[in-house]
Every structure is written in C-alpha cells, then in structure tokens.
Amino acid sequence: MTLRWWHYTSLVVLAGGLIVTALIALVVTLIYPQLPSLDILTDYRPKIPLRIYTSDGALIGEFGEERRAVVKIKDVPPIMRQAILAAEDDRFYQHGGVDYVGVARAALANLTAGGAREGASTITMQVARNFFLSSEKTLTRKISEAMLAMKIEHSLSKDQILELYINQIYLGQRAYGFASASQLYFGKPLAQINIAEAAMLAGLPKAPSRYNPVVNPKRAKLRQQYVLRRMHELHYIKDSEFQAALQQPLHVHHDSQVAEVNADYVAELVRQSLFERYQDQIYSSGIKVYTTLRRADQEAANFALRQGVLDYDRRHGYRGAEGFIDLQHSGSLPDDALESALDDVDQVDGLIPAVVLEASPKKISAYSKNGETVEISGEGLQFAQKFLAPNSVAKTHLRRGSLIRIMSRDKGGWKISQLPQAEAAFVSADPHDGAIRAMVGGFDFNHSKFNHVTQAWRQPGSSFKPFIYSAALEKGFTPATIINDAPLSLPGANAGEAWEPKNYDGKTEGPMRLRTALTKSKNLVSVRILQSITPEYAQDYITRFGFSADRHPAYLTMALGAGSVTPMQMVAGYSIFANGGYRVQPYFIDRIVDGRGALLAQAKPVRAGVSAERTIDARNAFIMTTLMQDVVRHGTAIKAMQLGRHDLAGKTGTTNDQVDAWFCGFNANLVAVSWIGYDRPRSLGAGETGGQAALPIWMSYMGKALKNVPESQYAIPDGVSVININPENGLRVSDGGIPEYFYQEFPPATQNQWTDDVIGLPGAKSPDEIKDQLF
Template sequence: MKYFKPLFIAFLVSVVLGIATIAGFYIYLKPQLPSVEVLKDVHLQTPMKIYSHDGKLISQFGVKRRIPLTLDQIPQQLIDAVLATEDSRFYEHPGIDIIGVMRAAVNLIVTGEKGQGASTLTMQLARGFFLTREKAYIRKIKEIFIAWHMEQVLTKDEILALYLNKNELGHRAFGVGAAAQVYYGKNVQDLTLAEMATIAGLHQAPSILNPISHPQRSVARRRIVLLRMLDENYITREQYEQAVSAPVTAKLHGAEIELSAPYIADMAYHEMIDRYGKEEAETRGYSVYLTTPSNMQQYAQQAVVRNIHDYDERHGYRGPLKQLWEAPKVNAIETSKTQDSSFESETTSTEQSFVPDVIDTSYRWNEQQMQAALDDIQTYGPLVPAVVTETAQQSIKVFSQRGQHIEIDWDGLAWARPFINDARQGPDPEIATDIVTEGALIYIRKRDDDPSLWQLSQFPDVSSAFVSLNPKNGAIQALVGGYSFYQSQFNRATQAKRQVGSNIKPFIYSAALDSGYTLASIINDAPINQSDRESGIAWRPKNSDGKYDGPIRMRVGLGKSKNMVSIRLLRGVGLDNIISHLSRFGFNPKELPHDETLAIGSASLTPMEVATGFAIINNGGFAVTPYLIERIEDIDNQIVWQAEPEIACHKCESNSTDEKADNSETDNNSHVKLAPRVLDPQNAFLVTEMMRTGLRANGSWTYKTYWQGTGWRARNLLHREDLAGKTGTTNDAKDTWFSGFSPDLVATSWVGFDNMSRSLGRTSANQYLLNKNPQKYNWIGNAMVGGEDGARAAQPAWIRFMQKALDGVPEKPFFIPDNIITVRVDRTTGKLTQRTDHTSLFEYFKKGTEPTQYVRPDEVYDPYIEDEGQPQSEPEDIF
C-alpha cells in the first residue's frame, strides 16, 4: 500500500500535467487553427465538362481530374480496402487513434526515427485540407486538434466521403472515381477486387506506387492491401488468392470522350472563361450543355473532312513524307508493265542477266525499326502513318502505325497522279511504282466508298469551315473550324474573314426588292467597261462563265449568278442604300467595301456571319443571334444558367412578348423573347424563291427554254423541293462558298487556302476515276474536272451534310406570308401575258408590285419557233 499511494499520486500528477500540457498547446495553437466549418460546404476542385445537346461528353477542362461520388456510389469492397489499409478503427475512435499514437511513440523511442505517423484517416484529411506533409511535431499536434474538431462537426460518413473524393492518386487523378477512369478507363462500380486494392494502395504514396509508373511496387502494395482485407475478414482466402495473382492491367486513359469536336469545345471553354474566370470555370465542376446535337456535328465533320480530301486528291499527290530506305539496284532483268497487273521478265539468248539464288533483303527495316519511325509521326483525323513494305504491279503492302499489315489495291492508288501546281497535275499513274516505292513513309486512310478498305492519302493543303444554325433561334447545330484542331487551332468558322464572292448577291437582290424591283424586273446582262480618267485604269468585271444573256429577269440573274446584273442592281439602288440594307443582316457597314465591287462579293465576312445573314432570309426577316451554350449545371446538377434566345415567330408579332408563343413555331410553350424584325417577310420570301431557282434545272429542254442554276447538283442529289441556296466564288477562285437552307436548317460551307495568295486552281480528268463512275464523279467527288468554284469545291460538303441531316425529315414548304400573289408573266419581258404556253410562267409578287402592262405580240420571243419553226402550245411548269 505504501508503494501504491505514491504511484497513484504520480499517475494523477502525470494526467493533470498531460491535460494541462494539451490545454496549453491548444490555447497556444488555437489562433493558428483553421475553422473546420468550411468542410460542411466544401467545393472540391472538379473539372469543367462540355456536353453535346444530347448529353455526349465532348471535352473536359481543368488540371485536376475528379469525379465526385457519394458514399453509396462507391463499392463497399473499395471502402473496405481503404479502411483496412489506412484506418481499421475509423468508426471506433474520435479522430485520434491512441493505440496508433502509442505505437508511433514506442517506435520513436526505440529507433530514434519518425518512421510511423500514427495518422488516422481523419488526421490525413485534416492534413490534406489545412496542413503540409512536413514531419514536424508541431504539425502533428495541429493535425490532432483539427481532426478532433472535424469529428465534432462532421459525421463519420461525411469524413470518409471527403477522403475518398479529395486525395491525389497520381496522374492528376483526385479521388477514387477519377482514379478508376485514369488507370482503368472504368466507372468505379465496374472495378475488380484487384483494381480496387490497387487504387486503395495509392493513398500512401501515389507517385511511387501507381501501376503505370511503378508496376512492381504497385503489385507489392496491392498484396499488402489484400492481406489487410483478409485479416479484417473483408474477403475470403479464395478472393485473396485470385486478386493477388491478377495481372497489372492499368494504362493511362483520357476522359471518356464520346464526341470529338474540339472546335466547338474550345468555343464553349472560352465563353465559360469570359463568364466565370479561368479558376472558377475549371474547378467548380460545371457541366456545360451545348445546342449542338452529336449526330449533326458528326455529319458536318465527316462532310468537311471528305470534301477536303476530295479536293486535295483530285489535284494530285505531293509524294511521301520521307523515304526510309532505298532498295539496292541490282543487275536484274528489267520488268515490263503488263495489263494483268503482274510483273513479267524476258531473257534472250544474246542478253543474259545475273539473278541471284537468294535475294538480299537485309536493307529492309524490320517491324521494330518501322514502328519506331511511325511512332514519331503525328496523326490527324482519319490519317494513319504507314511504311510501304512491298510493291506489286497495281497494289502495295504497308505496315501501319497500329502494327497492321495492309494491302492497298489500285482503287486506293489510282487517284495519285503527281501534283505539279494548283492548276496542273501530272499523267495518270499506270503502275504502283509510278506513285511510291518500297520504304516510303506515307499516310493512309479508310476508303470513303468502303470503310473496310484502305487507300493512299496525304495531309491536305487546303482549308475549310462549316457552320449550321437553327434559323428560328440561332442555335448552332454544327460547326467545323478546319481539318484538324490539333494541327491548327485557328477557327476559320468564326475567325477567318474571307471574300464572300457571289454569296453576297441574295442580300444585294433583297435591297433591290426593297427599292421597287421585282422577280420579273428586266436587267441587262451585258459587259461593263468603266474607265477612271484620273488613274487611267479601266474596270472590266466579267461573268464567271464569260457568257452574257442580254436583258433577263431578276430571278434568272440570281439563279445564274450573273455579275453584270448584280452590279446594275447596285447602281439602280445606290451604293449607300445597299450598304445600309446589308447592315440589317448583321454585316458591319464600316467593314464593307464602299465601291461597286461590293455587288460581286469583295466584302470579307466569316462563315458564321454569312450563315447568320442567310438565317434572317430563311426565317422571314428576324435577326436571330447565334449561340452555342444552352445551359450550365453545377456540380449538383442544378441549372445555374439557361439560354433565353430571341426567336423568329411570325404568329407572335401580334402578341406581347410575355405571352406564350404558338407551339408550331417555337416547339414549346415556354415564354419567349421575339427577335427584332429587320426585313419584311415578303422580301425574305421572294429572295428565298430566287435562291430556290439557283438549285434546280428550269424551263424546258424541248422548247429551248432550259437553263440550270449554279447550284443544280444539290437538288439532283438530294431530291427535295424544300431547298434554297447560293454558290460563291471570288476572283481566281481563292475563296469558294456555298450557303443554303431548308425551312428549319441553315448551313454555310467555305473552302480555300489559309495562304490567301493561293488559288484553288483547276483539275484535268483522271480517266480511271471518271470511267469507274462518270455520273457520280462528275456531280460530286474527287474526279471533278475544270476550274474550281463554289459548286465544285464548297457545295459537296453542304450536300453531304444535308443528305444526313434531312434523312427521314419530311419535306416542308417555306412559309408564304400575307400579301404574296402569283400572276402569269411573259418569260422574256416579265410583263403580264394571256398566253399559257412555254413562253409564259407564273411568278410571285408582293401585292401591289405586280406588272400592269401586257406583253405585245411583237414582243413575245419563242425560242422553239425561232429554232424549229414549229408552234407549240403545251404549258410548262411555273417559275
């Protein structure tokens, strides 16, 4: 008893001193301790994600990759693996594990080293949020106090959820959700036990234990995690044995991109930066939903890429990237070109050549050497680097960057006649070695007509852009800024101001309609020769085809894209009035040329500006504003911003903008904002009618009144009546355009070189491609012949896009506004007529502008009678 009492007193004194010491430390450190209340509403840094209109992931922006998960979204086995390894008594201690602390103290006394931290899961979380990883006594004391506070403020489940979502786990993955994606390309729910154990083991030291950088260390750590799970009875011996022997399957995975559309992703990213600032936009976990449906974007991208290759390949092959090896020259018999695609040799009694018994192939590179060379070559779009390993008469074999041995037949080679310059190509190839030789480093791509086959290809020199809008509200339906964002981030759809050529003419004709002209007005299509006495320079504009039709109706002038008619309309309306009218379509009057060249397209506009202008014509005169982001959601999937576009709605004009719009025009019953009207609906309709003429064959071949609009291929290939469009070509074909629309979709296509001094040139016939399918390739494809223009270079992308976008969409007539009437007029003079034969047709007019004079008999011109001397009275189609 005499020993017990002193020991008891000593114990009490020690306890009091310990409590006093702890209290002293707490009082001393309290001002330095952060408030853990912030953890109740903590915002983990989570990347911004960009989605298509239908919810497909397009891109992800942010340094830290994190997929926040609730505790019930994380598999129990993964939770068990973390608890067993990091803190098996997590649910039992108050944030500080006394047993662990005592174990660390004993280790320090015995070894003199701070080898064991004794940190609980809560203490680790406290350090991660508020402290550093420095091994110092004062840091450990702070860690203990903060952990204790955390246990008072948060529940155990809340602490565990924060821990599993916050910790860095290597390769910029934060939290177990992101780690599952980065290392295995899976959702966390789909992980195997071995994969869960691997991720659980990363918490100790992700930089040296991750399975990509250090697979052997990762396997050893995984074994420790599985042993701890076995010790804690979380798994059976059988599960342990199976998981511990599992192979390492981890490899670096990117975000699960479902739609690659980097140009629109970049646009959305910069809009978010402008709205929220870089740090908040990239770290608050915003989900950005665009107006662009994934299928429409894919249609546009496929159309642009194929059209670029078609143009580039019909202008010839510029040769391989490099020659990796040359076949040695041997004293062999000369091979001859044969018709049966085989090599044959002949010998004569007077001339014998030495043929070795064993052919030396040591000069050829092996697969490892070829793969090393191919791995250094950048891939773009559909292009795959490859090495030619063998050539036959009309085929080659290649080894691709993907490790495949591929044979390319003559259909995949025959296009590759030599490129001389933009306007000249060399002779058609006859055998494979006319194109490439063994050892050539080339690009290949899958064939457009049969994706199971491959063809020779090359990186295109030419550029392109494409924009599609919903004309009712300006929503961007598709946008392509170039061939490859990874080769050039310059967005030609929104940043490239290029001369628009004849794409300006519908807007010029709109101004003419506002000044009293009609679709039946007669304008003289005759040459213009204007001299400037001061400069001594004469301006002699020409029609693109070099032909002049004399006096023609205004509808025909736009359909045939007559430059002389457009210039004379500008003169009739007045330059200032034209510029003022063009500003209604959103074109900046300060950037428009203040001279007569404006009438034939010297203005420079972006494809987006052009498409927006045509949307106004399409929708009946409403100035809609293009927009890309439909809504923004926060990390909790709550909408924080919703687009409220101004809409085009004819039936809404008579109502207050606060009232509900008609369902047939707005597609919903929500409150809408009416877009400002900038053009009379009658004017917009009449321009649309003239643009419809440009896409079809008009008149009658039999009665000598036949003529084609410059965009006739569109109707021939799309087989629809509800289309309107306009080609555009500048001087020397440096810029080519095609813009057009159906009632609910507007699209603009541009093709040209980034180097504005280069012309798109012309092509001669590749006879092999023409013979293969002359009808198809003369209309659309890589064997078109002649000078490049809007119809040949830019229109094919528009056609291919519309073929997909309108597939299954019923034809729909364009909206006909009030006060539009039709009257029968004479085909030649545009005057009223009582004839009902092929010399007359029906024409649209705004009520009150229709002609009042009838054509005199001596004014009637009948080309059939003039040519054949046979009168006819059979009526033909209107317009």
C-alpha cells in the first residue's frame, strides 16, 4: 500500500514538473522573442542636464528634468559599491540575473512575517525594469523582468551592469545616479564620501521618497542603520568602522542645490542664452558651459553683498517677528508638526526660519527648520532685545509661536536676524576684454529671481559724474579749471517754479578746481560744467560709453545722474576709463561643449589695444583716472584707502533722499560696481550714501580679489603734460605748486592767467574780479 502511494505521488510530482516545464517553455517561446533589444544598454546615452561652470571648473548650476552625473565603475569608490550590494543584492556577483537563493529566502521571510515584507529583485532585474519595463505588479511583467535580466547577464559583464545601475537609478529630489545624489545631498563628489554617507545613499533605491534624508530624515537614518548592519554582517566594514559610522553626524544639504559655488543669477542668464540657441535639447543632451566667472571672485562677491545688506539692515533695527504660528494653548508640538508648520517658509541665504518655543528677556528657545532646537542668549539676543521686553504688546513682540530668523555666529552658537527688505547688486569684470568675473543679482535668487545687475534701471546719482567730466575735458576743460561752487537758481520744469540744486551737505565753498569738485562730489559744480558744455553735447557723448541717449534726457539734471542705468552698463562704462579708452562688451560665456566634449562655441571678445574700438582719447581716460584716484585718496571714497593700495580709482553715487547708493571703481585690471536700494524705490535712510552703504561691499570684494596682486601702474600716455599749478587758483606756476595733468596742447600763454573763465561767473579774468562777484 505504501509503495502504491509513493508511486502515485511520484507520478503527480513528475506530471506537475512536466507541466511547469512545458509552461515555462511556452512562456519563453512566447515572451523571449518579444524582449526588447539591448542597444539602449550597450550604447548608453542617458539624459544629462545642462551644466554650467566657472572658468576654473566649479559647478554653478544645472538645468534638466533629471539631475544626473555619469560615472565610470572604476571611479566609484569601493565603499559605495559595497554599500549598494549590501542594501540591494549581496549575491550580485554569484547569480545569473535571477537569484534563486534570494527568492527562496524572501519567500520564507514573507511567509514567516505573514505578508510581503521582503523582495527578491536583483540589481540586474532592477536595471531591466528601469530601462525597459513598467513598475506594474503583474505576473507577466515579473516573468519578463526575470527573462530580460538573464538576457542582460549574457550580453554584459557584471561591472557593466553595476555601472548602468549606479548611473540610472532614481534617488529622490530629481537625482538619478549615485554621483548626482552625492553632490545633491552632501555637496561632494562621489569619490569623497565616507561610510556613513555611502550607507545613506545606498538606502535610497528601495523607496526614494520614504527614505529621503531631506524630506524624512528619521526614516532615512533608520534605513542607513540597516544598510550599515548589512555591511557589517557581510564583513565589508570592521567593528570599529561600523560603530563610528553609526555615530557619525550627517550634514545633509536641505536646499537641493548641487552647485559648488553660488552663482544662480549667472546660471539663469546662461540658461536663457542657451535656450535661444538650442531650444529644449539643452536639458538632456549633456551640454557644458564654461563661464568667465572665477570661483574665488564669485565667492568673494557673494560674501561681500550678503554682509553689506545684512550690515545695512542691522543699522536700521529689528522689525519684529516675521509671522505667528499657533502652537496651541499649552505644551509643545511634536517635531513633525513643527516641521509641517515651517514647510512653506523658505530658508534665505543662511537665514534659517525658526519657531519660538519659549521667550524671555534673557533667553529664547526655538525650533529651527533644520530640525534642531536651539537656545539663544547674550549677544545673540541684542538685535531683538526691545521685542523681548515684558511690557511690549506689539504684534511683532517675540513670544511662543513667533516666526523668526536665526543665523550662525562667527564665535559659535546662534543669533537672531531677519530677512532684509533692501536689495543689492554687484558685478565685476576684466576691463581689457569685458569678461565678467563675478555677478550677484540680488540678496537671494530663490527669494527674488529679478537680476538687479541686468534688469534694474536705477538713477546712478553722482557715480555718473565722471562721464560728464570726461565730456568736459573734450570741450577744453582741464583738472585745474576753476568752477564756482555757489548757489544756483534756474527755471524749473513748471512755469514760475525755480530749480535750485544743492550739494549733498547743503554747503558751498566758492571757486574750486575741477579736480577738487569731483573729489568732493560737488553737485553745483557738475551742473555748471554741464551748463557750459550743453546737455545736448553730453547726451551724445555718453553714448560712447554704451549708455542710451533716450534714458538720459538732455536736461541739466543729467549732471546729477538723474537718468537710468543698470549696474552692467556702469561696469562697461567704467571699463573704458580703466583700459585707456577702449569700448569692450561685457560677456559671461567663454565656451560651450557638447556631451562628448566637442567644442560648440567659443567666445571671441574684442580686446583693448588690440581689436577693440577706441571710444575716448587715451589722454582723457588717463586724466579721468587720476581724478577718480583722488576721490579714493582724499574724497568721498576715502574709506577704500583701508585696503592699503594706491592704484584704486572710483566714484561714489547717491541719489536724492538716499534712494540709490552706488560705488563704481577699478584698478587697471579689474572694475567692479556695487549698488544697494529698495525694489520699490524709497529712502535708504539718513546718511546711507554710496560711501556708507555701497562702498563697503566693493571694498570687501576688492580686498579679496586683489589680495597678493601687485599694484598696477598707469602709464602716462603720449600727449599728456605734467604742469605745476597753484592749487588755490588753478594758475600755472614755474616753481612750487602741485603737479597736474593736461593735454599737451595746453596753451603756454595761460601760464599766468586763469585757465578758463570761472564757470558761473562770466567774464571774470582775475582773482580780484572773482572776489568782487562772489563776495
């Protein structure tokens, strides 16, 4: 009886086996011919985004649907490969595409757990699914996946398959591939990651959204710990390495930026320029653009502008809480609820949003957006001290639930700050060819994408005076020409009204040399100069510097910078003084290469003294440079002498009611412009002149950009004479006096006469006549 039972059982098993074999054969016969070609794998061409770099190779931005950086398997660090195998497929190098041992193990684990807890997909099967199949959970798809995996294993080596997986897998935040994810989450190349970071990345493929360290840091940490345990069990890491990795803090980037240096405004300009040329293919064809920016210059500009705006903001006091978040009547909210409350509040350039949990005049406890509960006391509270007073009843009073901004202190710890309302712009360039070296279009690109360098049309104020003075030199004025700094009343725009321009300080000083007038930025002198050369002549003359005549109406207010300019125009205009009189066009794209490294385009800028058009006389440029050197050495920009250099020249600019503050300056090899103001024009406040608000930004940048750079020399061009003059009256003297520069055709006959009629005192020919008319 037992024998018969065994006989029947054997027949059933054999029949079942034959049926299963027949079904498999049938499936293979039907499905295998339908499997796709592997050409897409053997000729792998992933979608690679547009990437933009500084001239020295630092990444400043990328644009594309997929963030991807392709890396060769030989360049993947061993610890990263081991972490991937531990997390996804530790028998990868043993199986043939389908891991039957893994399938059995997963089936047993799922049976024991009472549900589907563990999968059995190999890395090869994931490659098959990611390249060729959908993610639908059907038997047909699973069979196709297994068969395709075996086909891949027969066509490619194990290292080739792993390389495809490493580059193709989705890892959250639009990042595809581990090289891209390393840069995105940790701000470093894949070759530089440590064990803890490798385990965090290797944990992402299972569920990129669930284990994303930006979105779900706690779940990501649990997944990382699992991967580390698997690495330890597989003897990829030692006991000491395992324990160290478990304890090592991870510094995850929360802004989802992959850039090595912040230059978002330039990156966006490049994107727009490339889109006009190549349309949508720029987002997937792997084009690389190398700009003219220099990493060190851009970083110096970023710091200078940020610090300048924050310093200005602090001078004008704390405005109170940014908002209020209801934290219920008592108790404290769980971290998840606090994080949810801060979800819609963006971090702006290091100013981290935080919710006050407890507040007193001596200490604040706050939960920050980066998930940390911080305590602020002492110096960290000084900025907001009056908003912590017990008797304060203002809506912006700091209390539990107040939304504030915090930032790290140089000495460690935290301090209260606030989101600035003022905006700023900074741009620098090589005056010899117009190559942009640094550009910051605003305080924070994510907060405002309006590029104030190229898009903000603002009044330049006194920073426009050098162009008027340059026109005057062409009309026969000299640095020693005497002009009267005296009250002036002219017909106004409306009948019966008078226009009475004033100097910034409201004072007048009588007759003075043109050089002195620019050094002290005398408005009344500038108006008289323009009155003499005529606004129409000046309006035409300034077009030599790249300014539009229609934005500078031919009125006397042009002398005070009442027209409209952009910082980019100003850097181009001042470059002409710096390079000896040549017109160069600012540019920021040096070269473009395709995904295979072939050159698509190369900039061919004109160069001063070689191919650029001469737009003003070399003598004019030189004399104007000496005038602006005096502005730095003795005038409104004297603070710049703190840099300890004698080759700097420039001009401050302040408009009526301190609405716009400028400083435009240069040496022979670098020109830079800084501006600060409000998007909706209003006063920056009393005393916020170009020298107070804009010059410190310029100084901070130039101090770093010119560090260890020898001082440049300005050679006196042919046709310039050095003549001794009496500084009191501008007269030429044989002995004594001070040296002054003149065009060589400066008439010798004027040696003991006034160099010109005193502007504003027609017919005055001698000091006595001048005194009679003035006093």
